[in-house]
Amino acid sequence: MTVETKIQTFQNYIGGQWTQAASEDVKACMNPAHQHEVVGYIQNSLAEDVDHAIEAAHKAKKSWRKLAGAARGDYLYKIAAAIEARHEEIAQTMTREMGKTLPEARGETSRGIAILKYYAGEGMRKTGDVIPASDSKALQYTNRVPLGVVGLITPWNFPVAIPLWKMAPALIYGNTVVIKPAHDASVTAAKLIECVEQAGLPAGVVNLVTGSGSVVGQRIIDHPEINGITFTGSNQTGKRVAQGAVARDAKYQLEMGGKNPIIIADDADLDEAVEATLSGGLRSTGQKCTATSRVIVQEGVYEAFKSKLISRTKALTVGDGMKEDTWMGPSVNEAQLNTVLSYIDQGKAEGATLLLGGGKPSDPELQDGFFVEPTIFEDVNPNMTIGQEEIFGPVLALMKVDTIEDALEVANHVAFGLSASIFTKNIENAFEFVEDIEAGLVRVNFETAGVELQAPFGGMKGSSSGSREQGTAAIEFYTSIKTVYVKP
Structure with missing residues (x-):
């Protein structure tokens, strides 16, 4: 009402x-x-x-x-x-x-x-x-x-x-x-x-x-x-x-700011990991300091995870947040929309592969707002701009790694250290992640976004x-x- x-x-x-x-x-x-x-x-x-x-x-x-x-x-x-x-x-x-x-x-x-x-x-x-x-x-x-x-x-x-x-x-x-x-x-x-x-x-x-x-x-x-x-x-x-x-x-x-990673281990529950990636990265149009930005996936499950992620992202509804069936609303203003679009252009220019989205929605009903499509890149080198800088928009950068040690090295290779997550069933992976990740908010089998009001909140490094x-x-x-x- x-x-x-x-x-x-x-x-x-x-x-x-x-x-x-x-x-x-x-x-x-x-x-x-x-x-x-x-x-x-x-x-x-x-x-x-x-x-x-x-x-x-x-x-x-x-x-x-x-x-x-x-x-x-x-x-x-x-x-x-x-x-x-x-x-x-x-x-x-x-x-x-x-x-x-x-x-x-x-x-x-x-x-x-x-x-x-x-x-x-x-x-x-x-x-x-x-x-x-x-x-x-x-x-x-x-x-x-x-x-x-x-x-x-x-x-x-x-x-x-x-x-x-x-x-x-x-x-x-x-x-x-x-x-x-x-x-x-x-x-x-x-x-x-x-x-x-x-x-x-x-x-x-x-x-x-x-x-x-x-x-x-x-x-x-x-x-x-x-x-x-x-x-x-x-x-x-x-x-x-x-x-x-x-x-x-x-x-x-x-x-x-944050440039928050989620690590998908090869033993992860992929359906849960996909939902956490979407919720953490794309809800609120990615406009959260704790939003998932980098999706670091072990090679053994990379293709299966990517397929599930693309399928679920295609099903998301973009529109006016006042409509009950809308899953993702607009960017907050025109300047923020243009910032997101410029990062998408930069990702393409630097050689990342655009898998989904990448522009404004074509729906005629959305032309009066500052809407952007949920966007997924792969072949993202950690040193690329979209692998280093906070975008503050619904843009996910997929990165393929061999081992958990490789994933941690990529995850820590940024100037920020706000939030980070891993999806794994392996307790050794979980504790290695908790010990070595450089972030103030560390989550195991949860999305990167989300803060408990009764718990301390803050980051490390430039966050x-x-x-x-x-x-x-x-x-x-x-x-x-x-x-x-x-x-x-």
């Missing part, structure tokens, strides 16, 4: 008030499945709008950190309830704004609710330890204290889950926040903040400023009263975040700054340790 919506103009949310940007300029957010359909309008903010938001967060931080953890948790429960009441509306907004299928959007919205509830419970858990002192009459202990004001710079590909898995731990551990969402997810973000407002959080604890990364994002990076920055996005922008934070001694957390998100590991970024020594 489609939720009736009208085209709205969303303002910034600063100090508990919806506020027009100083520029008095708005930008349209469009539907990537119907590129002329406006989903909503958002503020095109200036640096001074960011300054006002940071000032509001700074004013609110002392009283917020003084609240008991359980009281902060109660607010998170209220946000979760507000989102739950608008679950279908938010999911449909997500699909219309950035293109992922409605079942995926519904699942992500449910996950966002679960994240809030999980961290609400963290408000009742310990934040320190008692440590024996050398003086028997003294008490020595540690306590976790919030950073202060945290800037959240979030991407468009998970417009509910990622803002919430950054915001929820920031809040429960006593920080106030300023959120800058990606343009292609700003309407969805504004609806989340409406739920924050409905939950009654004190003014200034959560602030939303929309606009360009070069203006809004850069001001968050540079502002002296931003004590920490958590960022998910491209490696190029992540490096800018790190450099800006280091220049003024702010804490930073980066989650960036991450090393600081982990989600689960109890999140406390490491959002707090500092204070060591206390008391003698009567």
Whole structure:
């Protein structure tokens, strides 16, 4: 059932008030499945709008950190309830704004609710330890204290889950926040903040400023009263975040790209491996940092696996994510579509063999959207561009190897180390893979994509700054340790 919506103009949310940007300029957010359909309008903010938001967060931080953890948790429960009441509306907004299928959007919205509830419970858990002192009459202990004001710079590909898995731990551990969402997810973000407002959080604890990364994002990076920055996005922008934070001694957390391999051993269940490859590589149109990109297959099962993969891929339905029978939606915008198509052209130019897809669908009903066909290459040398660089689209690169050792060498031969998977029934293969793969998320007989909210998430090498998100590991970024020594 489609939720009736009208085209709205969303303002910034600063100090508990919806506020027009100083520029008095708005930008349209469009539907990537119907590129002329406006989903909503958002503020095109200036640096001074960011300054006002940071000032509001700074004013609110002392009283917020003084609240008991359980009281902060109660607010998170209220946000979760507000989102739950608008679950279908938010999911449909997500699909219309950035293109992922409605079942995926519904699942992500449910996950966002679960994240809030999980961290609400963290408000009742310990934040320190008692440590024996050398003086028997003294008490020595540690306590976790919030950073202060945290800037959240979030991407468009998970417009509910990622803002919430950054915001929820920031809040429960006593920080106030300023959120800058990606343009292609700003309407969805504004609806989340409406739920924050409905939950009654004190003014200034959560602030939303929309606009360009070069203006809004850069001001968050540079502002002296931003004590920490958590960022998910491209490696190029992540490096800018790190450099800006280091220049003024702010804490930073980066989650960036991936070039994630799945290894298919010669004893794998091929049907399960094919389904995991499709789900991990092509769902959300391949627009996941954990998406499967390289499919490394042992020679003994290569042809059988390839045949099954091509057959299943041909059966996938590409279309508007709002239609229940659509399996894969559009790229998020025209620029992303052109990026994917340029990588496909580069793959062909460098000598890879195109097995399937490789262009825009011919269906007349899809000509108004940013659609691309699910694409499969073989004869991909690991050093080719499509074997090294993140495409962020539905493109699979098949690579044939002789042994598991060869597969691991190919898998590790990239600058990234986010997620990796192997399909095998051999326990020795599995443990060799777990031991030797250079990735932060390691999965055996599962797809590469998929993150458990209660477990640490992050990558190695060029995929991450090393600081982990989600689960109890999140406390490491959002707090500092204070060591206390008391003698009567």
